[in-house]
Amino acid sequence: MSLTSILSAEAIESAVKDCQEPNSFSYKKFFELCGLTSKTPQEVKDVFNILDEDNSGFIEEAELKFFLQRFVPGARTLTEAEARTFVSAADDDDDGKIGAEGLFSVVFLLGLLSRSPIMAAVSQEKQYTPSLLSFFVYNPSFGPREGEEEKKILFYHPSEVEKNEKIRNVGLCEAIVQFTRTFCPTKPAKSLHTQKNRQFFFEPEDNFWIVMIVRNPMVEKPNKDGKPPTVEYQEEEVLDTVYGAVLRQCYSMYKLFNGTFGRAMEAGGVSLLIQKLEKFFYRYLQTLHLQSCDLLDVFGGISFFPLDKMTYLKIQSFVNRVEESLSLVKYTAFLYNDQLIWSGLEQDDMRILYKYLTTSLFPRHSEPELAGRDSALRPEVAGNLLHYGRFLTGPANLKDPEAKFRFPKIFVHTEDGYEELHLIVYKAMSAAVCFMISASVELIRDFCERLDALVGPQLTLLASDICEQFTLNRRISGPDKEPQFKFIYFNHMNLAEKSTIHMRKTASVSLTSVHPDLMKILGDINCDFARVDEDEEVIVKAMTDYWVVGKKSDQRELYVILNQKNANLIEVNEEVKRLCATQFNNIFFLD
Amino acid sequence: MEGDVDRKATAAWSGCALPPMERLRAARADSPTPGLVEGTEPGAGQQAAMFVHSRSVEDLADEDAGESRGVPQLDADGDPGSSETSETSEKELQALQGEENIIETVQAPKETSWAESRTKEEDINSEGWRSHRKHVFVLSEAGKPIYSRYGTEEALSSTMGVMMALVSFVEADKNIIRSIHADGYSVVFLSKSPLVLVAVSRTCQSDQELIRELQYIYYQIVSLLTLTRLNHIFQHKQNYDLRRLLAGSEHLIDNLLRRQDRDPGLLLSAVTCLPMPGSSRDVVSASLQAAKTQSLVFSILLAGEQLVTLVRKKEQFLHHVDLHLVFNLVCSSSSSFREGEGWTPICLPKFNTAGFFHAHISYLEPASELCLVLVSTDCEDFFSLSDCKQRFLERLRKRGSAYQALKEAVKTPGYSVEQVGIPELRHFLYKSKSSGLYTSPEVPEMYQSEGEQERLMGLYQELHSRLHHTTRPLRYIYRCGETENLMAWLTSGFELYLCLTPLGTKALAMSAVNKLLKWIRKEEDRLFILSPLTY
8 A cells, every 4th residue: 555545646745845944844734735634544544554664553753754755755854853743742642652543643633623523423433442331239139029129229320220221131130140050050140241232240249249231342333314323343342351350349449448248238237338339339430441441450460669678678667667656557558659569468458459549549649749849848847847748648738727637448358357447648759658547546636747747757768768779770770772572460479560561550541552452362361371270371473463472370470562573483482581581580481 | 107097087077177287286386385375375276266265254154145155046946935925834834744754864763873962861950961061052032942952952941941031131122142151151142033042161162163163053953944944934933843843853963063072174164185195086076077967066975074075066166064064964874874875955054045955865885984975956856866876986986096096095084193294293283275175183192082182172272263363363373381382373375273292392383384384285185175176
């Protein structure tokens, strides 16, 4: 395919001519003149693929300099300044490259601006990502008699659904579960696949069922003559393992803040449970972003901060000191840069708490800090106590006489059940500490002030120490060169997770630098691994010529994506060995 | 010497329709490379593909594609349902009952096949029933049981009622139920009006693979009755008990299900050939080609479950599904055809779901494995087909050496993987895409037990479903495990699956692939039908 099969030669020529003078290049004008703005998304992607000389899936800043020459061989190169403005406009993830979506979004926006919305709707295919259709909790034993079905339903999202519809949907789930018991009484259904959606069933406690219905991704193709658009469902796009894990996580998160369903039943019967479910899930479901769920949700791992021994000991002695002087503190956890360094909690509790901290609490509080360091320094204490410490949970300002000393309560496992704890999260710069204190104790101003005075200065010092160490280590290992590969590592024993696939995690979306199809291939390999309990290695080559390598050794899993089209099996193997040697030199992998 | 003469003779017979064989052979690449163009891979036939070109699963999924291929003159043939209106239906139902007798001729002696395969009286609440590897149920849209692999349909009628209820409940939402997944097993639904097929499987197969297997069962039923008649029956009487019509034919479904667990042909959508010298095969094909008659559409010579040769009418292609159904018919009821000449109606659903063909089935010699199937459009043509068979036999006997070579080949229908001469290779499957033929050595000692054989097939099935994934297909898979290393490779020309010892390295595996492809190229005229003929 050539450019002229999509864009007309005259249009290209006039567009290039228009920006003959150095620094006269404007991508908006250029795309308009060459006619790209009126093309379909697919055509724009085709153009992108032609421009992407090394087929990397990205146009790098270096390639961009020769941008005009890709259109007309004799054209000038872009100046540094022009290239940079161009990149920053189209680059949606700040990596100095334009992905196909990057270029697409620039052109697409322009296209929308220049046309009336109706026209755009007619000629565009609309792609819908998987989304949450409904989510409900029911207990079949609450309404066993006919006519009482509604009593089974404890929570239903969206709540505005008509009553009979709710009953019907719950009924189907019950029927599916009951039906599968014919074939295996102990292991009932976990998911139902239909053309339009996937339903996931989970029974976390006896007779309590949580069901999540996810709509399959779909493409809406417009029809001419005002007929309704044709909808095509993409049925193989949703991975059971991923959304099964998301559903289990929903329950874990509920349990972290509310304890089990059974606890609510004991304390206040069905009505209390309904109230708690309503309160929790109403907010929580809004934070579910089903379109960006992937293999990492299956692992639900914890990212650990790499540290040298000395600094690690410093942190440990800090934790010990605080625990000794504040004897109320039962458990402590220490994080830096959203990565865990030290935790006194059980692994499973830490896993869900970590999820809460990194995806919900920290992102909510990161904005004011980014806005400017100075503002974090409370003016009223600037004179005497110079530290950056502040409470992320509980009182926003200690000096405020109106301040309330209420902390969120969480439930963690103990040997014989669970205990209720206050969760205090205290942060100074990039270092955050969680202190957990038995809920039976009432926390008062005096305690918080003592904590602030004790922890604030020490943590500020510690944070800058870690930061120094970190940059030092980075400098020794040399500047980061863009590697030829992306990887995910997970260890089932300590839940440690390491990934270079997610470039930036925010509260709402985690951007991946990898094509979703490749992520799903990783998911497929993970399913194969889960099925057999032995060490395995899988190397596959996708139709896009990417190589994907999966290794499972003991409790560890490693997935590597290599962008080396012409490599053969042996070269791929060598490349992965090199990666293991640099990133995981002390971990043994089956060869 | 003899071989040379034969070769020339073949070339002369095939006449102007075939380009000179030598030249074409020279045009084929010497050693296969990944860049092979389709049609030049080892095993590719020289004329147009012998079967309907199939892209395996995708092809099967696209159900309507094959159904319009029937030639017009065939449509009207042998189909009592299409021309009549409903007022004559009473008479027709009687006719249907009469039809049972014809089907009856197909069935194997009841005592043997039932005793060994159908443990019908099983208690459906027992652990034993639940733990079967794969259940298959067929029901009508009214929820009436038609077939169950294990347990009696009577005992299962309420279970099947629930299945139908689930299907229609989801349908009421303008949605379609596909499958249910649980720990260790899955339930797959296939709705093919007027039938519903359900599989409950404890294997690791993907939904896609299970659907493909159910489709084979569906086609098996259509092949016995034609779709037109099936539709007609259920339009007329919604809760008709189809078992009345299928009685005595269940063993065909049983047998097909058994074959799916161990025959790679059904997985690859391909058939395998009896290995024999190419020159002798050409002579046999030419003899078969010469024994023709007006109504003959396909002449198929089988040795057990292997194809010896196939001659077809020009422009008519035999789809691999249809060919497997013919295989299944012959293999499931071999004893009844051995005694004489069989004459049975058969619908080839990928060719035309509306009408019956008529198949003349006979063994060349009573004790021989060689079975000749002559497929005709005319139900009155028994005697002229019988005559064709005689002419073929006479011709073959005259060419004594080729017949001898054929008989020799039947004695050793397989080859061992040692013959390939790659020590780390345990087993392989190779499919030439353009010809729809595959080759594979005998299952080695270590995979011979039933469980191991099914496990090996299971591994191939997994690789197959990954390679042919509907939205994220793969080119290449290499998998290292504790019991074996596996490799799968999909190119535009061929599909290759290797099972290697777990001790080999990746470099050894790569060289094994190259050596194997060279070996297949060298042996291709023994392993494949390179010059298929038409009448």
